Amino acid sequence: MSIELYRDLAQWLFDRYEEGQPRQVVEQLLLDQGYSDQQVSELTDLAYRKTNQLRDRLDSFDHYAEQQSIERRKQPFAVCAPLVIDPGRNTIDADHGAARISFRSTRPYVVVLDHFLTDGECDDLIALAENRLTRALVVDRKTGGDFLDDRRTSENLILEVYQDALCRRIEDRIAKITGVPVEHGESLQIMRYGVGAEYQPHQDFFSADINGEAVHFQNGGNRVATLVMYLNDVESGGSTIFPHAGLEVFPQKGSAVYFAYTDEDGRNDELAFHGGSPVIAGEKWIASKWLRENPTPWGQLGLERHGPTAIQASDPSGSTPVESKPVNSKPVNSKPVAKKAATKRVRKKALPKTDKPSDPKQ
Ligand SMILES: O=C(O)CCC(=O)C(=O)O
Numbered sequence: 001m002s003i004e005l006y007r008d009l010a011q012w013l014f015d016r017y018e019e020g021q022p023r024q025v026v027e028q029l030l031l032d033q034g035y036s037d038q039q040v041s042e043l044t045d046l047a048y049r050k051t052n053q054l055r056d057r058l059d060s061f062d063h064y065a066e067q068q069s070i071e072r073r074k075q076p077f078a079v080c081a082p083l084v085i086d087p088g089r090n091t092i093d094a095d096h097g098a099a100r101i102s103f104r105s106t107r108p109y110v111v112v113l114d115h116f117l118t119d120g121e122c123d124d125l126i127a128l129a130e131n132r133l134t135r136a137l138v139v140d141r142k143t144g145g146d147f148l149d150d151r152r153t154s155e156n157l158i159l160e161v162y163q164d165a166l167c168r169r170i171e172d173r174i175a176k177i178t179g180v181p182v183e184h185g186e187s188l189q190i191m192r193y194g195v196g197a198e199y200q201p202h203q204d205f206f207s208a209d210i211n212g213e214a215v216h217f218q219n220g221g222n223r224v225a226t227l228v229m230y231l232n233d234v235e236s237g238g239s240t241i242f243p244h245a246g247l248e249v250f251p252q253k254g255s256a257v258y259f260a261y262t263d264e265d266g267r268n269d270e271l272a273f274h275g276g277s278p279v280i281a282g283e284k285w286i287a288s289k290w291l292r293e294n295p296t297p298w299g300q301l302g303l304e305r306h307g308p309t310a311i312q313a314s315d316p317s318g319s320t321p322v323e324s325k326p327v328n329s330k331p332v333n334s335k336p337v338a339k340k341a342a343t344k345r346v347r348k349k350a351l352p353k354t355d356k357p358s359d360p361k362q
Pocket residue numbers: 199204226228238239240241274275276277286288
């Protein structure tokens with residue numbers, strides 16, 4: 001054949017044939033598209049005289065596409081922000097002692113860490129936020145702004161990166177344990193859920209297909225991982241749920257759940273769909289941190305205002321000195337504060353392509 005028969009062309013020819021279009025009409029359409037007389041004759045021959053051959057070509061195209069898709073699905077989902085875990089140990093050393101790994105799953109990539117915070121740190125974070133909480137907001141999928149939504153009924157306070165010694169200590173710890181530099185973080189957020197309050201299942205990453213979410217890429221790219229730290233024991237309810245994976249993590253004072261949802265090829269993991277289930281009795285306090293691909297305005301601002309980080313993010317052993325959509329803390333339309341050479345440990349190849357979150361995201 002004097003022309004490469006690519007899939008769309010083969011399908012187009014076959015569809016015209018199936019519609020019962022006269023050969024001359026199809027010939028004219030092809031000529032109008034700029035095909036030569038010889039090409040038109042070969043193509044229409046295939047459709048009208050060798051239709052079985054055309055069918056076979058389409059079948060092989062379909063088979064190839066199916067194989068490709070199976071291969072893609074088989075590829076391991078390697079998260080771009082895995083924790084720095086020494087395979088020989090059940091603990092991760094940090095400034096406050098050791099956090100203990102009590103659960104780990106690879107898809108979704110979830111790690112539960114006990115003793116991530118000390119009791120005193122939990123109490124201090126609660127004290128910092130008490131009386132200063134306002135109703136938590138979610139991202140408007142159209143505009144990228146924030147609004148009140150019944151799907152997220154907690155109250156929150158958004159802190160500033162490194163705003164005081166407590167935050168600095170915890171943010172440095174997060175950087176050290178996750179391997180994601182402080183600059184890549186959004187601000188810590190303290191949240192309180194009263195009885196009945198919940199955060200219905202959602203994805204934390206932003207979708208490139210949704211205008212109001214894609215606008216947030218300008219603040220350090222997409223989110224790649226989340227750390228939720230539990231600040232108190234909840235009497236009943238208030239678990240963090242991963243409904244697509246059938247996982248449920250129960251709050252325990254000082255423990256944390258880390259989940260990463262972007263792989264090295266920029267895919268987002270739909271299994272990371274998660275939420276905070278309603279509190280049935282008591283109250284639930286958490287501190288959460290969203291981590292991004294690149295330095296964020298919040299991270300950079302914190303370092304500018306409150307001094308540089310001492311964490312060398314490339315130190316996986318953690319033994320030597322280390323450096324780590326609160327949309328309503330605003331920088332959506334602001335420029336990053338300073339261009340610093342961030343030490344990146346977030347491994348990624350491309351901006352995540354996203355699935356379709358149908359969810360209330362903040
Ligand atoms: O409350 C929880 O357990 C989950 C919180 C959450 O989904 C988030 O902060 O992104």
